[in-house]
Amino acid sequence: MTHEFIRGVEEFDTFARLQLVYLREGKYRCPCSKCKNKKFLIPENVKVHLYRRGFMHAYWYWTSHGEIEPNIGVNVHLSSSSIHVDHDDYNGVERLQTMVDDVKGVHQEDKYEPPNPSA
Secondary structure, eight states: OOHHHHHHHHHHHHHHTTSHHHHHHSOEEOOBTTTTTOSEEOHHHHHHHHHHHOBOTTOOSOGGGTOOOOOOOEEEEEOSSOEEEEESSOTTHHHHHHHHHHHHTOOGGGSOOOOOTTO
16 A cells, blocks of 8 residues: 555545535445445445555546546556556646556656756
8 A cells, every 4th residue: 555545545535524425424435446335334444445445446536425527638548568648738647647657566766857957
């Protein structure tokens, strides 16, 4: 588990706790790969599920938790050897690329960038 993943789970939990269903019932849908938003659980159990199983496939936007999926030009291309993200103009692409790099095992310190004289 990376620090980025743990931080993402915490961001998700914070967001989900702001939704009316949680405020009314003290539970929200579990988006883990097994529950797939079908079960309502207390936040502590949801986090355990996410840490053990990860998020369900392709749950990029938390639409079952109140988030609205934006209409943007982001395409993710998957193959057996690589993952590539194309985008038009989207600020979250860097975060998405960081998550993809985490899955691939690429870390920022592994990426060499030569010095930029104009910086």
